[in-house]
Amino acid sequence: MKKQFVAALLLFFTLFATNVMASEHEASQHPVSALTQSAAPTEEVSHDKSIWELLKSFYKTTGIYALTTAQENVVNGEGEVVDPFHQTWGRIIMIGITLLLFYLAIAKGFEPLLLLPIGFGGLLANIPYANMTGPDGFLGVIYAAGIHNEFFPLLIFMGVGAMTDFGPMLANPKTALLGGAAQFGIFGTLVGAAALSQFTPLFDFSLQDCAAISIIGGADGPTSIFIATKLAPDLLGAIAVAAYSYMALVPVIQPPIMRALTSKEERVIVMKQQRKVHRLEKLFLPLIVLGLSILLLPESTPLIGAFTFGNFAKESGVVDRLSDTMQNALINIVTILLGLGVGSKLAAEKFLVGDTLGILILGLVAFAVGTAAGVIMAKIMNKLSSEPINPLIGAAGVSAVPMAARVVNKVGMEEKPGNILLMHAMGPNVSGVIGSAVAAGVLISIFS
Amino acid sequence: MENMVAESVKYMILGMGIVFVFLYIMVLVLQFQAKLIAKYFPETPSQPSGGGTKTGIQKAKVAAVIGAIVHHKKCGK
Incomplete structure (x- = not known):
């Protein structure tokens, strides 16, 4: 009777906590199949165990044990062995970092739409035994479905296209060149990162890594994720977090640079009111941009194609239902998946490495250089x-x-x-999206 | 790996060059397009504003009708 009771109790536990109940030995040997295999053997052996032994073996399957005691041969989702630091303190630090991301997203309003899902994905990715980043895990499936193959960033780009109004750029096309100058943030940082990697022992990035990091200077989340997945998938987590954090920090990073590079007389310049833009100009714009990228840079057409499709659907005026879905429902769904998938790269063994610090610093430099280049070009x-x-x-x-x-x-x-520059600034702003997509296309064509 | 910097400088020249060429051609095409459209479809720009006033009139009508109903009901009571 007692034995039956214990067995029933144990069955209860195994059913409700299957993934946690996997013994560490099994978890280490079969990280993926641990979930399915754990139930049967534990139950069989359990008949000979005293309640004390049961509690002890249960304790060994808890997060408390896993986070305090490093074990040998623990493998992550990709089957790489995780060293003791990243199993214990690393995970605790990462959980702290994800809590910091929540704080920034909720209390400070830093790009909450992305930092919140990314942070939560990171939190889930650092849970011991659960193996959510593995090929069959929740986050691993999301990653394989849409990030590994660069699908989600393109869908986001489509939604961004459907949200973008090119009117201000069309009203004064010359300002589009400013969106090009700001891409110097990308290429200037590429040279800087290459020089630091070659001449100093601080960083040890390959040229591909440097390119993926410097794209942060484009200040474009989906483009950064797209390029990072293509050129340096190991650095994806840090690059995405840096890109979105710095985008959120634009109001902090940019003004000092803008003031330092301009004089008072320049800052008070009033610009001429913009002309009215014809509906047909807006309608043809996506086709012109796509046509140019087909002729000059077919490698950039996945990004620009998705973007211009979204914009074309919006400006056509006859498929409001589709454009509305792209701008709202679709981009929201993809944002959830993209955030969680990118968050899976915040696992301690991927994020808590020396490279991450380098990425955060270089990303900030890229942002600052891009801003400066844009301002200098505008002065000229x-x-x-x-x-x-x-x-x-x-x-x-x-x-x-x-x-x-x-x-x-x-x-x-x-x-x-009273000097309202918003609409005048929207011109370079939206052309910057095209500029960074073109820059991304150049980088892809170089490294493919 | 020895000439990473030289390589990256080449990428920079190529990259910035293509970005500027792309945007510059885009600007030229857009300016040309604006001229063409202004020449061949000159009357259409006024259409949206016409539509705007139309809805404005409709709104005013609706407001007037609502006002009349409210007035009518109040008087009825």
């Missing part, structure tokens, strides 16, 4: 052009739509109340 254009151009709008050339444009507007208003 202001000197050469017959119409006045406020150099501040150059800072909006880094994509980060519409945050960068809002920051420009704010700085402009501080200098001269």
Whole structure:
């Protein structure tokens, strides 16, 4: 009777906590099949165990034990052996970092739509025994379904296309060049990262790694994820977190650079009111952009194709249902999946490495250089052009739509109340999206 | 690996070059397009604003009807 009771109790536990109940030995040998195999053997052996032994073996399957005691031959989702530090303190630190991401997303409003799912994915990825990042795990399935094959970033880009209004750029096409200048953040950082890797012992990145890191300077989340998956999948977690964190920090990073590079007279320049844009111009724009990328850079067409499709659907005016889905339902679903999938790369053994610090620093440099290049280009254009151009709008050339444009507007208003630069800054801002997609295409074509 | 910097400088020149060429051609095409459209479809820009006033009139009508109903009901009581 007693034995039956114990067996029933044990069955109860095994059913309700199958993944936790996997003994560490089994978990280490068959990380994936642990879930299915754990129930049967434990039950059989259990008849000879005293309650004390049962409690002891149960304790060994708890998170408390796993997070405090490192074991040998523990493998992660990809089958690589995890060293003791990353099994114990590493996981605890990572859980702390994900809590920090929650804090930033919720209390500080830092890109909550992405940092919250990424943070939670990271939290789940650091749970011992559960193996959610493995090929059959919850996060592993999401990663394989849409990030490994670069599918989700493209869907996001489609939604961004459907949300983007190119009117301000069409009203003053010349400002589109500012979106190009800001891409110097990408390529300047590429050179800097290569130099640091070659001449200093600080970093040891390959050229591919450098390219994937420097794309953070494009200030474009989906593009960063797209390129990182292609060129340096191991660095994806850190690159995505850096890209989205810095995009959220645009209001902090950009204004000092903008003020340092411009004079008071330049900042108070009032720009001419924009002309009205014909509906047909907006309709043809996605086709023109796609046509140019087909002719010049077919490698960039996955990104630009998805983007222009979204924009074309919006501007056509006849498929509002589709464009509405792209802008709302679809992009929301994909954002959830993308966040969780990227979060799976926040597992301690992937994130808590020296490279991550390098990525965070280089990403910040890329952002700053991009902003500076945009402002300098705008200063040059202001000197050469017959119409006045406020150099501040150059800072909006880094994509980060519409945050960068809002920051420009704010700085402009501080200098001269009533000087509304928002629409003028939206031009470089949206062309920055095209610019960074083109830059991404160049990098892909170089390394493929 | 020895000439990583030289390689990356080449990538930079190529990359920035293509980004600028791309955007510059885009600007030229867009300016040309704006001229063409302004020449051949000059009347259409006024259409959206026309539509706007139409809905404006409709809104005003609806408001007037609602006002009349409210007034009618109040008087009825």
